Amino acid sequence: MPLSPLDLSLTTLRDLTGNWVRSGLTALGIFMGVAAVNATLNIDTIAHRVLQAQLAARDNPSVTAVVSGGRGRPAVEFDAAQMAELEQSVPGVASLSRVAYLWRVSEVRGAGTVTSNFQAMSISATYQRTTGRQVLEGRFFDAEDFDAFRPVAIIDTVLAQQLFETASPLGEGIFIDSTRFTVVGLIETKNIEGNEDGEPSGTLWVPEPYGNILTGSSRTWRHLEVGLRDLNDYDTVPDQVVAQLEQMFPGYDVYTWGNVQDLYEEDQRQQASLRVLKAVGLLSLVIGGVGIANITIAAIMERTREIGLRRAIGATDLEIMAQFIAEAALLSLIGGTAAVATVHGLTKVATTTVFEAPYEFNWRDAALSMGAAFGVGVGASFLPALRVTQIDVVQALRGE
Structure with a gap:
């Protein structure tokens, strides 16, 4: 049964x-x-x-590449064709952008306050996609900012606090030397490798063409930010970037470092x-x-x-x-x-x-x-x- x-x-x-x-x-x-x-x-x-x-507390995983030819050789500018070739040749690359630190900019003034606890950078139009930085107020740079040499700037929350305290910085003017820049965007602050417990300094960004004006030269020593698709790509991408850049610039020295090496390890x-x-x-x-x-x-x-x-x-x-x-x-x-x-x-x-x-x-x-x-x-x-x-x-x- x-x-x-x-x-x-x-x-x-x-x-x-x-x-x-x-x-x-x-x-x-x-x-x-x-x-x-x-x-x-x-x-x-x-x-x-x-x-x-x-x-999430840092920029997207990326590798910074510097190509140096030493004295007597022209600086590498990384034009659009070279960047496209590098992106196509190296698997795991999500985005590329040019970045230059504006070492001559030592202080910035805004709303009657002067600070030197910051860093200034000129960036290409792809910087936001490479780093993943979120705009909290206002906007990121647009094509007109680059083409028309507009004196505009984006600052992070730390620099905004230093210069404007709790007031909104949008539309306000900040001065680098005697040049007035209009703040068009407020962007989030990110940590850097090994500085999670430290106090971050403020950051100021200007469009790449205006960075050349601030440095007093039409050519500025730049480095390349190579955004990775995934953290695991950190295992192979740096070596492949070095090999590709050495092939593209024979006789030059190539240096790379990453912003997430400690997290990857x-x-x-x-x-x-x-x-x-x-x-x-x-x-x-x-x-x-x-x-x-x-x-x-x-x-x-x-x-x-x-x-x-x-x-x-x-x-x-x-x-x-x-x-x-x-x-x-x-x-x-x-x-x-x-x-x-x-x-x-x-x-x-x-x-x-x-x-x-x-x-x-x-x-x-x-x-x-x-x-x-x-x-x-x-x-x-x-x-x-x-x-x-x-x-x-x-x-x-x-x-x-």
Whole structure:
């Protein structure tokens, strides 16, 4: 007589509660494996969020390239054709922009306040796309600013605070030497590598053509900002940029440095550690699966007569298999649920009392952990349950 789903559930619960010690030890094995997997996933998620927060505090991942020919050689200007060739030749490059530090600009005046705690730069039109800087008020430079040599400027929040305190800087004038620049945009302040805990200095940007006027020369020593598509591109892009620039400018020296080298190295160390933790978690799950397989085999041997009787009165092989697989799956889900709940509680306590970290319960990680528990339970019990179909009914009734 076939078992209904309700009868199957009740029979499964009866068999599991009939031997609490065995069922508890089996669930404990799954608990340990799922706890290791879920804890690893939580660590991975926390590390990723911390990294993203650190990246958000800086400009987009980029590599700065300088081409120097020494004395007697003209400075490299990086025209549009050269920049396009570099972008097409090096995979992983998202954007390129020219930047020049205006070393001769030592102070700026605005609203009756003078400050020298800032840096001034002239930039190309692609600077915002390369760095990812967000305009908080006003606008970024447009084509007319470059073509018409407009005396306009963009400042960051730190320089705005220094010059205008809480007032909006938009439309206000700032003076570099005797030249008046109109502030057209307020842009966010970003950290630089290794200076997260320091006080950032203010920053002033002017269009590239006007930068040449401020330096008193039509040609300004510039460097190239190479924006990366992804942090992982930092592994290959710098070397490829150097090789391409050396090919484009033979006899010149090429120097590069990045704004996220420390974060890239930290990410690589974390990924190596996580791979080890994931391997340990999977090994724990495998051990739990072996325990389930052994328990299923023992249960089949103990209930051989019951199996024979049920088959004799009409139970199918599939129904018999389903009973043992259901028992293993239920134990796996119990152990997995307890593991996910325990790891969540411990992680929440650790990230609020022991150290601060951006942790929230992640349903995707929980689902992966529970899926792994269920898969191990069903997979480990399948082959032992399959042996049920090979048991001779007469021998089973005899208890052989």
